[in-house]
Amino acid sequence: MSIDSATVRHIARLARLAVAETELESVRSDLARVLHLFDDLAAANVDNLNPLAHPHDQVLGLRDDVADQPDRSEELLALAPAAQGGYYLVPKVIE
Amino acid sequence: MNAQIAPPPAAAGWQAVIGLEIHAQLSTASKLFSGAPTAYGAEPNTQASLVDIALPGTLPVPNRAAIRKAIQFGLAIGAPIAPHSVFARKNYFYPDLPKGYQISQYELPVVGPGKLKVRVDDGRTIEVEIQRAHLEEDAGKSVHDAFHAETGIDLNRAGTPLLEIVSAPVMHSAAEAVAYMRTVHTLVRWLGICDGNMQEGSFRCDCNVSVRRSGTEQLGTRTEIKNVNSFRFVEKAIEYEIERQIRALENGEAIVQETRLYDPTRHQTRSMRSKESADDYRYFPDPDLPPLAIGAAEIERERSALPELPQARRERYIAVLGLPEADADQLCSDRATADYFEAVLAGVPGQAKLCANWVLGEVAAALNENAVEIAAAPVDAAALAQLLSRLREGVISGKIAKDVFAAMWAGEGSADVIIEARGLKQISDTGALATAIDAVLAEYAGQVADYRKGNDKLLQFFVGQVMKRTRGQANPQQLNELLKQKLAG
Incomplete structure (x- = not known):
């Protein structure tokens, strides 16, 4: 599988990564090498295998519906770079 | 049942095609993946645990009650319950989504395809195919107005369990879509899995709308109207959107696949953002959560408890x-x-x-x-x-x-x-009733004479007078009979 610069720009944008134009080619070729590994994997015969969603053969543990987590907002808000009136503050998001 | 199968009138040679994604908040005490409470209206961020705000090192543990409620819904629409379903990460960036992804379900939802009979206002009954219903967590809330240069983030709602109910694009008018939405609303409240409170956002819907020439099969380009939270708004938003699309196509314009917002003050939809990177959420199975296994015994238990x-x-x-x-x-x-x-x-x-x-x-x-x-x-x-x-x-x-x-x-x-x-017992004692009637007939001798000459309408007058005299306590049937007898006599 090959990958072009446009795709690298696109996925960098989705991941909110600032990839400089000068870095594009090196990132592209790194990714191409990774994708090459997937080509090898894709060549394996999986006819008799079910798709796997998780590497461990285990079943999800569940919890009972109990609201047992206390309010720690004061402590947690103090960790944020900015907070006011009980809200976390982030740069203005225009809808 | 009057199920005449007449398709709704197409607007001048066009047919609308509508599908709804309904988000029903499951009524649990705690969140989908944490033990934080879900009560509505709490002070900001007081119900956001370490898991909900996505502190590193925390891990999600699913809420059994949310899963049971999803199963109940599936059984109620006759859908298969997946013995194994998978939680997946839906990746996007927004400040009220602390992890940078929403835990949802993608390829293997807990509830498979089912259907629901829907009675439309015009008397028709339609059967709406539901493609799937899956569990997912809600995001937090952004507050834009209360701050000057910043946006405030309240993560109380983050992690609240939602069941997303996805219909097939099988409805053809706003009336059908609203009737379907009402039917789902009744059902989730009936099952007790969602309080259905639309003001509080416990039940809201995204509407996918497209139009095509009547008689053609291929679907037109659709737009999605996000987060509409009343039946009336859904109806208005869809009506507006259908008209807008027909007008655009008739003017030779193309429909852009985009997300639109409904403005309830103007009854219009407007473009929110065009999906430049159309739904590129890069779903993948969440490595924090092994597949969800639901055994046949558990499904049977829910089935037998279904009302x-x-x-x-x-x-x-x-x-x-x-x-x-x-x-x-x-x-x-x-x-x-x-x-x-x-x-x-x-x-x-x-x-x-x-x-x-x-x-x-x-x-x-x-x-x-x-x-x-x-x-x-x-x-x-x-x-x-x-x-x-x-x-x-x-x-x-x-x-x-x-x-x-x-x-x-x-x-x-x-x-x-x-x-x-209050001494309200009806007078059914013939003697007492007869006395009252006699008194009335004596008092209104002139009217009695008129009645006997054929003025039948006076009967009601006598009834009224006797009722008055007995303070409404005369047995009406008995009174009628007795009165007629006496008047005839």
């Missing part, structure tokens, strides 16, 4: 109890009303129509007037049954029964106590 569903109950009310469709519809609009009705009926067996009249009449009016839920009505089903029994037995008349009901509602005691205390 009689609204559709089945409605049909039983019509077929077995002989109620008119309109009564059955209203009684089955929510489970508390239907249960109340049945509890009343249990106390006055065989009187389904009488009970329905009272529940949908006096009781509904009093609830409405006092803004009370039926479960909290000051006159409970047993108390109403006693009143209706006295009415049936002829102890009181229908008119008096309404007065007694008002007194019961006001807390003056049971029907029997009020009837006794």
Whole structure:
């Protein structure tokens, strides 16, 4: 599988990564090498295998519906770079 | 049932195609993946645990109750429940999504395809195919107005369990879409899996709308109207969007696949953002969560605990109890009303129509007037049954029964106590009634003569006078008979 610069720009944008134009080619070729590994994997015969969603053969543990987590907002808000009136503050998001 | 299958009128050669994604907040005490409470209206961020705010090192643990509620919904729409379903990460960046992804389900949802019978306002019944329903967590809330240069983030809602119910694009008018949405709304409340409170956002919907030339098969480009939270707004938004698309296409413009917002003050939709990177959420199975296994025994347990569903109950009310469709519809609009009705009926067996009249009449009016839920009505089903029994037995008349009901509602005691205390027992004693009639006929000798000359209308006048004299307590049937006898005599 090959990958072009446009795709690298696109996925960098989705991941909110600032990839400089000068870095594009090196990132592209790194990714191409990774994708090459997937080509090898894709060549394996999986006819008799079910798709796997998780590497461990285990079943999800569940919890009972109990609201047992206390309010720690004061402590947690103090960790944020900015907070006011009980809200976390982030740069203005225009809808 | 009048299920004439006439397609809704297409607007001038166009057909609308509508699918809904309904988000029903599952009524659990704690969140989908954490033990933080889900109560509405708490101070900002006081219900956001370490997991909800995505502190590194925390891990999600699913809430058993949310999963059970999803299973219940699936069973109610006749859908298969996946023995193995998978939680997946839906990746996007927004400040009120702390992890940078939403835990949802993608390829293997817990609830597979099912269907729902929907009665449309014009009397048709349509069957709406539901493609899937999956579990996912809600995001937090962004507050834009309260701050100057910043946006405030409240993560109380982050992690709240949602069931996303995805219909196939099978509806063709705003009326059909709203009828479907109402049916789902009734169902989730009936099952007790969602409180259905639309003001609080517990039940909201995204509408996918496209149009195509009538008679063609291929779907047009669709737009998605996000987060509409009232039935009326859904109707208005879809109507507007259908018209907008038809007008654009007739003018030779193309429809852009985009997300649109509904503006309830203008009844318009407007573009929110064009999907430049159309739904590129890069879903993948969440490595924090192994597949969710649901055993056959668990499914059977939920199935056997399922209540009689609204559709089945409605049909039983019509077929077995002989109620008119309109009564059955209203009684089955929510489970508390239907249960109340049945509890009343249990106390006055065989009187389904009488009970329905009272529940949908006096009781509904009093609830409405006092803004009370039926479960909290000051006159409970047993108390109403006693009143209706006295009415049936002829102890009181229908008119008096309404007065007694008002007194019961006001807390003056049971029907029997009020009837006794106020001396409201109907006069069924022929002697006493005869005396009252004689007195009236003597007083209005002229009218008696007129009546005997053929002025039948005067009968009601005499009835009224006797009622007045007996303070409404005369048994109307007996009074009529006796009066006619005497007048004939």
